[in-house]
Amino acid sequence: xxxxxxxxxxxxxxxxxxxxxxxxxxxxxxxxxxxxxxxxxxxxxxxxxxxxxxxxxxxxxxxxxxxxxxxxxxxxxxxxxxxxxxxxxxxxxxxxxxxxxxxxxxxxxxxxxxxxxxxxxxxxxxxxxxxxxxxxxxxxxxxxxxxxxxxxxxxxxxxxxxxxxxxxxxxxxxxxxxxxxxxxxxxxxxxxx
Numbered sequence: 098x099x100x101x102x103x104x105x106x107x108x109x110x111x112x113x114x115x116x117x118x119x120x121x122x123x124x125x126x127x128x129x130x131x132x133x134x135x136x137x138x139x140x141x142x143x144x145x146x147x148x149x150x151x152x153x154x155x156x157x158x159x160x161x162x163x164x165x166x167x168x169x170x171x172x173x174x175x176x177x178x179x180x181x182x183x184x185x186x187x188x189x190x191x192x193x194x195x196x197x198x199x200x201x202x203x204x205x206x207x208x209x210x211x212x213x214x215x216x217x218x219x220x221x222x223x224x225x226x227x228x229x230x231x232x233x234x235x236x237x238x239x240x241x242x243x244x245x246x247x248x249x250x251x252x253x254x255x256x257x258x259x260x261x262x263x264x265x266x267x268x269x270x271x272x273x274x275x276x277x278x279x280x281x282x283x284x285x286x287x288x289x290x
Contacts, residue, residue, distance in 0.1 A: 139245025143233045147247045149212035150223045151230045158228040171201040177225040224272035239266040
């Protein structure tokens with residue numbers, strides 16, 4: 098009588114347990130590596146956007162030199178926000194609530210997107226002061242968990258800061274934390290610490 102060859106139930110259970118243990122070790126590391134790679138990619142996109150927005154801002158500065166009144170200028174003379182999500186929005190302030198669509202914002206977006214080829218796949222926000230780009234934040238969509246920025250990289254921030262940025266989304270994120278000289282966080286209550 099011949100013996101049947103094959104695996105026993107115990108051997109199969111042991112192999113499945115080993116595979117489960119290995120996958121429990123590998124998948125979190127793989128997920129972390131993928132998120133880090135996506136964030137690096139968005140940081141690179143932000144750097145390209147930073148340079149493209151600076152080029153567009155310089156062109157706009159030359160056009161607006163002829164305009165006397167700051168109120169008539171598209172960018173004004175103070176803080177300026179620009180946001181792109183397939184539609185261009187701009188504000189003559191640093192408050193995201195002031196963002197509004199306009200033909201001037203569309204023209205500004207076209208100048209940036211002519212240089213940056215990923216405009217169709219990227220949502221970004223640019224902060225400009227006195228025709229000088231101060232900071233750029235970008236993601237694949239407004240609620241992307243892997244947001245990139247320039248000149249301050251999101252990879253240099255601690256996990257709590259990155260989590261806050263991801264929760265706010267690109268449109269509502271505060272731009273001060275991305276500047277080279279960041280805005281100081283609000284003072285905490287002495288009694289609560």
